[in-house]
Amino acid sequence: MAWSRRQVIAGLAGSCVITACQGKERSVASAPTGTITKRPTRTLSSLGVDRFSNRDQWTRLDQAFRAAHEQGFDLLGDPDAYYRHDGPLSLQGVSFDGQGCTLGALADARQVLRCIGRDFRIANLRLLGAANARTSDDWDDGLWIGDEGNQATDFVIENVTVDAVAPGRGVAAAGFMFNNAHRGRIIRPIVRHSFADGIHVTNGSTDLTFERPLAENTGDDGFAVVSYVRQRQVCRNIRAVDGISRDSAARGFTVVGGTDVVYERPLIERAAAAGVYLYGEEAFNTFGVARCQVIAPVIRGCVTGRRLPAGFDQGAITIGGRAGQDLAGSETLPRAAVDCTVTDPVIDTVGRACRAAVMLHEFAVRPRIAGARLRNITSNNPDLRPNGFDIGGRDAVIDRPQLTDIAGLAFVLTRTASGTATVTAPVVSGSRLRGGPVDSAIYAENAPGLRRLSISGGRFTKGSTRLVISLLPADKLRLADNVIG
Helix, strand or coil: CCHHHHCCCCCCCCCCCCCCCCCCCCCCCCCCCCCCCCCCEEECHHHCCCCCCCCCCHHHHHHHHHHHHHHCCEEECCCCCEEEECCCEEEECCCEEEEEEEEEECCCCCCCEEEEEEEEEEEEEEEEECECCCCCCHHHCCEEECCCCCCEEEEEEEEEEEEECCCCCECCCCCEEEECEEEEEEECCEEECCCCCCEEEECCCEEEEEECCEEECCCCCCEEEECEHHHCCCCEEEEEECCEEECCCCCCEEEECEEEEEEECCEEECCCCCCEEEECCCCCCECCEECCEEECCEEEEECCCCCCCCCCCEEEEEEECCCCEEEECCEEEECCEECCEEECCEEEEECCCEEEEEEECCCEECCEEECCEEEEECCCCCCCCCEEEEECCEEEEEECCEEEEECCCCEEECCCCEEEEEEECCEEEEECCCCCCCCCCEEECCCCCEEEEEEECCEEECCCCCCEEECCCHHHEEEECCEEC
8 A cells, every 4th residue: 555545634525424334333243263174184395395495495385285275185384494485375275284384485576375265274384575675466465365356264374474584675565465354363463574564454354353463564554454445345343452563664553444343452653654543545545434443552652754755744543534425235334434432542652743642533423532541742843742632523522531741732623523522521731841822721723513512520730721722602612620720
């Protein structure tokens, strides 16, 4: 995915029609964990693959993988073997336990391992890439599960690592690509040094559970669920538990088109852009986002702006979308981010391109941020004094936030806010650590589409002695039971 898809979507006009995405939060089904069929097994060495050779073993590996499908047996790697090869490999409906072996690239050629069919397990394996530049071709992924015309279903991926053969190298595209993949359990997938996303879920993939995924030094997002309108289907019921994204060249954990996606306890550190990003994007024409949940994320030092265009800024958590709607089968889906919830987030420090710890853009519809803890929201960028919350969505709810040491303002209501905006029981200690033109804890722009901004039960200390500067008409602002001092 090229960077242009990641620019901040601003200044959008129009309204979003909400149809199928209304209602209560839905539970996300866990992928089945049933037993994978056990077939007769053969080792790669018994099939003529030389585990000791420094030469290209692709032809023999390819023959072994084809024979496994045609004859119906599973494959075993030789423990701790290093198989060198320059070419793509495909498995269809059979399992491969590497037993600790490595498939290593010899040169900048296609080394993807593609898996299609049903009822298989890929385990205990390292895939090392030797590319030195990015492509957008799935044949350049590390592990590719399912493709445009062939589903992968009822599978387990366990203890598979995608990495680089040497510094400056890696897989040219995504580390793990889940494309038309369904009912899978993915346990401890690790990606380092991919030139595109670390883990990428797309093309209507459904019912996938990821346990402890790790993505480090990725060339794009760390973990991305992406549904393009051209695919005519939306990714659904995706869950990632205890995931980590570090030093991504774009965002950390994202949903860019998808419904009922749950990220539970993710840790995101030093992403070049947002740590958490829920957005229906225009540049690459993705579907919107609905009923997504981010539970107890920890976000540190995100929105560094590293290698991004001058003037780029984003929020550590960014939620939004665009006007309009699309058809996915018989279902009408808004292009907005609808009914998304972030619960108990911790945002501790931000990067120099961070404009606010939490940004709710115009087409964030009914977003809810509960129990947020924001700490040390400061920047060494003299042009940005990051705020706590920029509120520009529709019917936003911010409940029980705690803000400590904020360089900008605690809360800013932007002119795109509409419906109601509700902030309940905020605790703010030390906002506006750096000077600025507005001397207050809260600033409210004149938002024509807003019915009311309500802030109640708040406690504001160690900052400005003025609670709010409001450009709203008096009947649109409600303050109750706030203490400042």
